[in-house]
Amino acid sequence: MRSRSPPHTRFPEQQVDTRPLPENWIVRSSNNVEPGRIYYFNRLTGESRWDPPDPEEESRFDPDEERRRSYAENQARIQLLQDARRMRIQRAEAAYQARIQGAEAARQARNQREEALHASILRAEAARQAILEDEEEDREKLDNVTNGYRILNNRDYAEHQERIQFLQEARRARIHRAETERRARIHRTETEREARNQREEARRARMHRLYLDLQDLFL
Known part of the structure; x- marks a missing residue:
């Protein structure tokens, strides 16, 4: 699972990666955990990490596909909740009529x-x-x-x-x-x-x- 904030762990001396960053990734400087320590932040997904992002891994990551998958999961969850609510209403109505x-x-x-x-x-x-x-x-x-x-x-x-x-x-x-x-x-x-x-x-x-x-x- 991708982390949403830099982990609160002290690391050895950090080596700055000079390779070009993948799209939507930027370098930031930490102000809380270790002031001055840099981390990497994805402006699209909100992910943050200490280690430089892997260009190959990021190239396989499709934001649109991620959004579609998340939307489908949310729709399935909403449908499940609606079905459960209808069942509760039907049971309550049957009990009321009885x-x-x-x-x-x-x-x-x-x-x-x-x-x-x-x-x-x-x-x-x-x-x-x-x-x-x-x-x-x-x-x-x-x-x-x-x-x-x-x-x-x-x-x-x-x-x-x-x-x-x-x-x-x-x-x-x-x-x-x-x-x-x-x-x-x-x-x-x-x-x-x-x-x-x-x-x-x-x-x-x-x-x-x-x-x-x-x-x-x-x-």
């Missing part, structure tokens, strides 16, 4: 779960309304029983009061069970909604990181 499809499938599944949950809430509300209607009917029956037995003697009245108490307790138990089930459904609904929101936030964060990664690749 994530988009996965996100769309997750969104559809989430919508289906929401629809099923909404239907469950509607069924629970319908059951609650039916229970309320049954309670109203039971209340009317209790009132009828109470009014009917007011005319009975004390013994019969006490027995029927126990029956009324039993009916009232059964009614309160049904109301309690219905209210407990309703609250449980509402709690499950809120829990699923919070979990769904957390998954949505996580998905948005992943999409945002993917968007930033793609920006880094394209910039």
